[in-house]
Amino acid sequence: MVNIGDVARAAGVSRSTASYALSGKRTISAAVRARVEAAVAELGYTPNAGARALATSRTSVIALLGQFYEDEFAPAMLQYILGVTDRARELGYDTLFVSDADGSAALRRISDSRMADGFVLLNVAENDERLAALRAAPQPGALVGLPGDAAGVDAFDLDFVAAGRLMVERMHELGHREVVLVSQPEHVVERGGAYVWRLANAAADRAEELGVRLHRYYGASSQPAIGRDLNAFLDAHPAATGLLLNNEAAAAALPHVLQTRSLAVPDDMSVIGRYSDTFARTFSLPYSAIDSAPDLLGRRAVEHLVSRIDGTADADTHVVDLIAPVIDDRGSLAAPPSRH
Amino acid sequence: MVNIGDVARAAGVSRSTASYALSGKRTISAAVRARVEAAVAELGYTPNAGARALATSRTSVIALLGQFYEDEFAPAMLQYILGVTDRARELGYDTLFVSDADGSAALRRISDSRMADGFVLLNVAENDERLAALRAAPQPGALVGLPGDAAGVDAFDLDFVAAGRLMVERMHELGHREVVLVSQPEHVVERGGAYVWRLANAAADRAEELGVRLHRYYGASSQPAIGRDLNAFLDAHPAATGLLLNNEAAAAALPHVLQTRSLAVPDDMSVIGRYSDTFARTFSLPYSAIDSAPDLLGRRAVEHLVSRIDGTADADTHVVDLIAPVIDDRGSLAAPPSRH
DNA sequence: CTGAAAGCGCTTACAG
DNA sequence: CTGAAAGCGCTTACAG
Numbered sequence: 117m118v119n120i121g122d123v124a125r126a127a128g129v130s131r132s133t134a135s136y137a138l139s140g141k142r143t144i145s146a147a148v149r150a151r152v153e154a155a156v157a158e159l160g161y162t163p164n165a166g167a168r169a170l171a172t173s174r175t176s177v178i179a180l181l182g183q184f185y186e187d188e189f190a191p192a193m194l195q196y197i198l199g200v201t202d203r204a205r206e207l208g209y210d211t212l213f214v215s216d217a218d219g220s221a222a223l224r225r226i227s228d229s230r231m232a233d234g235f236v237l238l239n240v241a242e243n244d245e246r247l248a249a250l251r252a253a254p255q256p257g258a259l260v261g262l263p264g265d266a267a268g269v270d271a272f273d274l275d276f277v278a279a280g281r282l283m284v285e286r287m288h289e290l291g292h293r294e295v296v297l298v299s300q301p302e303h304v305v306e307r308g309g310a311y312v313w314r315l316a317n318a319a320a321d322r323a324e325e326l327g328v329r330l331h332r333y334y335g336a337s338s339q340p341a342i343g344r345d346l347n348a349f350l351d352a353h354p355a356a357t358g359l360l361l362n363n364e365a366a367a368a369a370l371p372h373v374l375q376t377r378s379l380a381v382p383d384d385m386s387v388i389g390r391y392s393d394t395f396a397r398t399f400s401l402p403y404s405a406i407d408s409a410p411d412l413l414g415r416r417a418v419e420h421l422v423s424r425i426d427g428t429a430d431a432d433t434h435v436v437d438l439i440a441p442v443i444d445d446r447g448s449l450a451a452p453p454s455r456h
Numbered sequence: 457m458v459n460i461g462d463v464a465r466a467a468g469v470s471r472s473t474a475s476y477a478l479s480g481k482r483t484i485s486a487a488v489r490a491r492v493e494a495a496v497a498e499l500g501y502t503p504n505a506g507a508r509a510l511a512t513s514r515t516s517v518i519a520l521l522g523q524f525y526e527d528e529f530a531p532a533m534l535q536y537i538l539g540v541t542d543r544a545r546e547l548g549y550d551t552l553f554v555s556d557a558d559g560s561a562a563l564r565r566i567s568d569s570r571m572a573d574g575f576v577l578l579n580v581a582e583n584d585e586r587l588a589a590l591r592a593a594p595q596p597g598a599l600v601g602l603p604g605d606a607a608g609v610d611a612f613d614l615d616f617v618a619a620g621r622l623m624v625e626r627m628h629e630l631g632h633r634e635v636v637l638v639s640q641p642e643h644v645v646e647r648g649g650a651y652v653w654r655l656a657n658a659a660a661d662r663a664e665e666l667g668v669r670l671h672r673y674y675g676a677s678s679q680p681a682i683g684r685d686l687n688a689f690l691d692a693h694p695a696a697t698g699l700l701l702n703n704e705a706a707a708a709a710l711p712h713v714l715q716t717r718s719l720a721v722p723d724d725m726s727v728i729g730r731y732s733d734t735f736a737r738t739f740s741l742p743y744s745a746i747d748s749a750p751d752l753l754g755r756r757a758v759e760h761l762v763s764r765i766d767g768t769a770d771a772d773t774h775v776v777d778l779i780a781p782v783i784d785d786r787g788s789l790a791a792p793p794s795r796h
Numbered sequence: 797c798t799g800a801a802a803g804c805g806c807t808t809a810c811a812g
Numbered sequence: 813c814t815g816a817a818a819g820c821g822c823t824t825a826c827a828g
Contacts, residue, residue, distance in 0.1 A: 469798075471799090471800095472799060472800080472801090482798090483797070484797075488797085488798080507804090509804090510804045
C-alpha cells in the first residue's frame with residue numbers, strides 16, 4: 117500500500133513536509149503543497165489508521181456500548197445507534213459498536229487497548245455497572261440515559277419527570293379526573309430502568325396536586341400479555357377517561373384492545389403515549405405522544421463526547437442534558453365524555 | 457499506560473521474550489512464562505491495538521456496512537447487526553459499524569486506512585454499488601443478501617426461490633387453488649431488492665405448474681397504506697383462500713384487516729408470512745411463517761469472513777450459502793373452506 | 797531457550 | 813519554509 121514516503125518521493129519533498137502539507141500544522145509554500153496534493157491524488161494515498169493512532173494517541177473512533185436484554189422490547193434501539201453513528205461520521209469519527217453482554221469488561225478492553233477515543237453508553241441504568249469502568253478509563257464518556265449518580269460524566273436523556281407531569285397536566289386541563297398509567301414491566305424497574313419510576317412518580321405527585329386520580333400499573337413488554345393487561349386495567353377502572361402509556365408494547369397493542377372494548381379515541385378515552393416518532397410512524401399509532409427522541413439523544417451524546425475529546429468542553433463541569441418533553445398532537449386528546 | 461517494555465522489565469526478560477511468552481509463537485521456559493504472566497497481571501497490561509495493527513497488518517476488527525433507506529421498513533436490521541457483532545466477538549473481533557449513506561466511499565475509506573480486516577455488507581442489492589469497491593479492496597468481504605453477480609465474494613441469504621415455491625406448495629397441498637401474494641413495495645424492487653422478485657417469480661412459476669391461481673401485488677411498507685392495500689387486494693379476489701406475505705408491514709397490519717373483514721384464520725383464510733422470528737414474537741403475529749433468520753445469516757457471514765481473513769477458507773472458491781426456508785407452524789394453515 | 801535490532805507508517809519536536 | 817531524526821508500542825526475522 118502507498119505510504120507517506122511514496123507521496124513525499126513523488127512530490128520531491130521530505131516525509132515530514134508531506135505530513136505537514138496534509139495536516140496544515142505548519143505553513144507550507146503553495147508550490148510544495150500543490151505538489152504534495154497532486155501526489156496524494158495520483159497515488160491514492162490514505163493514511164494508515166494504526167500508524168496514525170500510534171503516533172498521535174488518537175484513533176478517531178468512538179466506542180458505542182449497547183446494552184440488550186433478552187426480555188426487553190426496545191424498538192428504538194436502532195434509532196439511537198444510527199443517531200450516534202451518523203453524527204459521529206459528520207464529526208470525523210467512526211464507531212465501534214459493542215454488544216457484549218458484559219459491558220464493563222468490554223469497556224475496559226477497548227479502553228486499555230486504546231481502540232477508541234471515547235465512549236457512548238446506551239440504555240444506562242440507575243446503578244449501571246459500566247460507570248465504574250468508565251470513570252476509571254482515561255477516555256471520556258457520554259451517557260444516553262440518566263443514572264442515579266452522573267458525577268464525572270455527561271448524561272443525555274428525555275426529561276421523564278417533566279414528561280410525567282406534562283401528561284397529567286394535559287389530562288387535567290382537558291377535564292379528566294381519573295386516569296390510568298401503564299409503565300414498563302417490573303423487571304425493567306428492578307434492573308434499574310430509572311425512567312420508569314421517574315415518570316411514574318412525577319405523574320403521581322402531580323396528579324395528587326391537581327386532584328386527579330391516577331392508577332399506576334406495570335404492563336408486560338410484548339403481546340399477547342400486554343393486551344390482556346390493558347384489558348384488566350381498564351376493567352378495574354371503568355370510570356377512567358384517560359390513558360398514559362410509558363410502554364411501547366402497550367401502545368402497539370392498544371388499538372386492538374380499544375376496538376374490542378368498543379371505545380373510541382378521543383371521544384370515550386383520551387390517550388397520551390411516550391415513544392419515538394419512528395415507532396409511531398411504523399405502526400401508524402394514532403395517539404398523541406411525547407417523542408422519546410432517540411436520534412436526537414444519540415446525536416447530542418456524540419457531540420458532547422467529541423467536545424470532550426477535543427478538549428473544547430469545560431473539564432471541570434459535566435452536563436446533564438434533559439430534553440424537554442413535547443407532545444406530538446395526533447388527535448387522541450379531548451375532554452372526557454360527559455356523564456348523563 | 458503500561459507497555460510491553462514495562463512487562464519485560466518487571467519479568468526480567470527482553471521485550472521480545474515477553475511478546476513471545478504472550479503470543480505463544482515460540483517455546484518459552486515455564487519459569488519465564490510464569491514471570492511474564494505475573495507481570496502482566498500485576499501491571500494490568502493490555503497490548504496497544506494501534507501498535508499491534510501496525511506491526512502485524514491485522515486489526516482484529518471487521519467493518520459492518522449497513523444500508524438504510526428512508527422509506528424502508530426494516531424491522532430485522534438490528535437482528536442482523538447483533539448476529540454479526542456477537543459472533544465477531546466470539547471469534548475475537550470487534551465491529552466497526554458504518555451507516556454512511558455512501559457505502560462505497562465508506563468501504564474505500566475503511567479499506568485504504570486499514571481500519572478493518574474484512575467487511576460484512578448488509579442489505580445487498582441486485583446491482584450493489586458497494587461490490588465494485590469491495591472487489592477492489594485487499595480485504596475479504598461477506599454479503600448478507602444475494603446480488604446478481606456474486607463472483608469473488610461470499611454471499612449469505614435466505615433461499616427466496618425455495619421460499620416462494622414452498623409457500624405455494626404448502627397452499628396447494630392443503631387444497632387451495634387461488635391465493636394472493638403481497639410483496640414489498642415497487643420502490644424496493646426498483647432499488648434492486650432482488651429477494652422480492654426471486655420469491656414472487658418462483659411462487660408464480662410453481663403456481664402455474666400446480667394449477668394454482670396466484671395474484672401478485674406490491675404493498676406499501678407502512679400503515680395505514682398497507683391496510684388499505686390489503687383490503688383492496690382481498691376485495692379484488694373474493695375467491696382467494698390463501699395469503700402469502702413477503703412484506704413485514706402487511707403481516708403487522710393483517711390481524712386488524714382480517715378482523716374488519718370478519719375473516720377467521722385459518723378457517724376462512726390461510727396465511728403464510730416471511731419475516732423474522734423476533735418480529736413475529738414482538739407483535740405476536742399468529743401466522744405460520746418462513747423465518748428470515750437475520751441472526752443466523754449475520755453469524756454465518758462473519759464466520760466465513762473470519763475464515764477468509766485467517767486464510768482457512770479455500771481462496772479459489774467462493775460460497776453462495778442460501779439457507780433453506782422452513783415454515784414455523786403457528787396454526788394459520790388449513791384446508792380452504794368448503795363451498796356450498 | 798533467549799536477546800538485540802529492525803521495521804510497521806505515521807507525527808512532531810529539534811535544527812537549520 | 814523545509815529536512816533529518818526520534819519515537820509511538822508492538823512483532824518477528826536474525827543471531828546466538
